[in-house]
Amino acid sequence: MTAFDTLNDSYANKGLRFSAEERERLDVDGLLPAGVQTPDQQERIVYERFLKEPTDLAKRLYLMGVCRTDRRLFYRSMDKHLTEYMPIVYAPTVAQSIQQYDKHYSGSDVAYISIQRPDRIGAAMDQYTQGRDIDLVVCTDAEGILGIGDWGAQGAEILTGKLAVYTAAAGIDPSRVLPVMVDVGTNRKELLDNPDYVGNHIERVRGQRYDDFIESFVQEALKRYPNALIHWEDFGRPEAAPILKRYQERILTLNDDIQGTGVTVLAALLAARRISGLAPEDTRTLIYGAGTAGVGIADQIVDDLILTNGMDEEAARRSVMLFDRQGMVIAGQDDLTEGQRKYARRPGEFIAVADTTSLTEAIDAFHPTVLVGTSTQPGAFTEEAVKTMASHVERPLICPISNPTELAEAKAADVIKWTGGKAFVTTGTPSAPVEYQGTTYYIGQGNNALMYPGICFGAIVAKAKHISRRMLLAGAYAISDMIDSGRPGAAVLPAVKDLKEISRRVATAVAQQAMDEGLSREPVTDVARAVIDARWSFED
Secondary structure, three states, X not given: OOHHHHHHOOOOOOHHHOOHHHXXXXXXXXXXXXXXXXXXXXXXXXXXXXXXXXXXXXXXXXXHHHHHHOHHHXXXXXXXXXXXXXXXXXXXXXXXXXXXXXXXXXXXXXXXXXXXXXXXXXXXXHHHHXXXXXXXXXXXXXXOEOOOEOOHHHXXXXXXXXXXXXXXXXXXXXXXXXXXXXXXXXXXXXHHOOOOOOOOOOOOOOHHHHHHHHHHXXXXXXXXXXXXEEEEOOOOHHHHHHHHHHHOOOOOEEEHHHXXXXXXXXXXXXXXXXXXXXXXXXXXXXXXXXXXXXXXXXXXXXXXXXXXXXXXXXXXXXOEEEEEOOEEOEOOOXXXXXXXXHHOEOOOOOOOOXXXXXXXXXXXXXXXXXXXXXXXXXXXXXXXXXXXXXXXXXXOEEEEOOOOHHHOOOOHHHHHHHOOOOOEEEEOOXXXXXXXXXXXXXXXXXXXXXXXXXXXXXXXXXXXXXXXXXXXXXXXXXXXXXXXXXXXXXXXXXXXXXXXXXXXXXXXXXXXXXXXXXXXXXXXOOHHHHHHHHOOOOOO
C-alpha cells in the first residue's frame, strides 16, 4: 500500500490523528502537516463545521464526505451526536440527497450492478470489497424510496444512510458491509429525460429478465460471502414481496420495508396494549396504505396473534382491515397483490358502509383500536376520522408513519387534541413533545432504525440460517419491554437517543431466539456476551 493508498483508504486513514511514529512507518509524514490532533479534537472540528453548514442537505453532504475519508472519525462524531445526526444522515434528509444526486455526485460509496451487464455483477462486488470479508449485503433497486418513489440509480444514497445507521446503532463493522445499487432502469420520466442522470437511461426491466438478474446477484454474493445476510431495501410493490417470498426460507435475508416496518409498529402496539390493558383478541387494526409496508405490518401483527397468543389464523386475519387507493380492500377488486388478497374483506361485509372509499365510514363500521398510515397522503387522517375512532376506543393507537414529514397522514399535536389526549401516537419522522391540558405527551418515532440494525446484527452473531417469524417477534417484544408504562404521556416506542441500547437488546433477543429454534450454524454459549463482543468500535 502506497502512502496515498493509506490516506485514501477510509478504513485505515486517521488524518492528523496519525502519530509521528505512525507517519514515518506508513511513509505519509511528507503528506501531512506537522500538527498531531487528538480524536476528540478532530471530532470537535467536524461538529463545528457541521453546525455552520447552511442547510440540512449541505450538512449531509459534508458528513458523508467525512465518512468516505475517515470512517472512525465519522462514527465517533455520530456516536456523540446521534439524535442530531440521524435525521440528517438518514430520513428525512436522505430523500433530498437522492433527488439531487445528479447535481452532487462526487464519487461512489456503493457498488453498482447494471442489468445491461449481468456478467459484471461479481466484478463490481470485488472492486468494492477489495478482498474484505463481508457479513452484510444491503441492496436496493430504488423503485420504492421512502415516500418519494422511483429514483433509479440515484437511490444509491439510501444505502449510505442505511449503513451509517447499522454501524452507529448495532456496531456492525463498516468494513464488512457491501452496499449494492441494483440498476434495472427507472420509470421516472424526469430522470430518463435528464442528460445528467447517472443511471441506465431505460425503463424498468420486469419479468423473467429481472428475476434472472436478481438470482445472479444472489448467487454471486453467496459464492463470495456464503454466510452473509442480504438486506433488501426500498424495492417497489411489484418486486418486493415476490423477492422476499422467493428467498426468505432459502438464505439469511430481510426486507426492511415489509418485515422491519411491521416489527416496529408491532412493538408500539404491544406497549400500547400493555398500558391500556387491551386484550390481544380485542385488537383491531386498520392499515391505510396497503403497499409492501402496509401488508408487512399486517403480517407481523397477525403473526403475533397466532404464534404468541394462540389465535386462529382466520380470526387473526379478520382483525385487520386494509385500505388502499381504491378504498377498502375487497375481494374481487382488480390488481390486488397476493398480500392484499389475504386480508381482503367480503363484498357487502359491512352493510353500514355506503362509500367504501371513505376512511371515516370504514372506521365507524370496523371500530379499529389501531390506525396505521403508510399511504404518503398528507392529512388523510382527518379530524372527523380520528374523532370517530376515539368515540369507539378508550385508548386508540394512531400511527401516521409516512415520511418525509410533509407526507404524514396527520400531525401528532392534532391527533392528541382531537382525541382529548387519549391517543397513543407514533409518527414516521421526529415529532416534538405535545403539551395538552397539563400533560406532556412524548411521541414515539416509528423509525425502522429501532429494529433492523438489531435484528440483522443478532442474526449475524447467531450465524443464523434464516430469519424466522419468531425471531422477528422477539425483536418487537425486546423493543416494547423498554417502555415505561407507568408514566403519563409516555411514548410507546423508545427514543432514538437510546438506539445503541435498543439495538443491543434486540440483537440479543433475536440471537437467542435463533439458538432456541436451532437455526444457528454453530453454537453460541453466551449470547448476550457474544453480541457485546461482536460490536465494532470507532476507537483507533
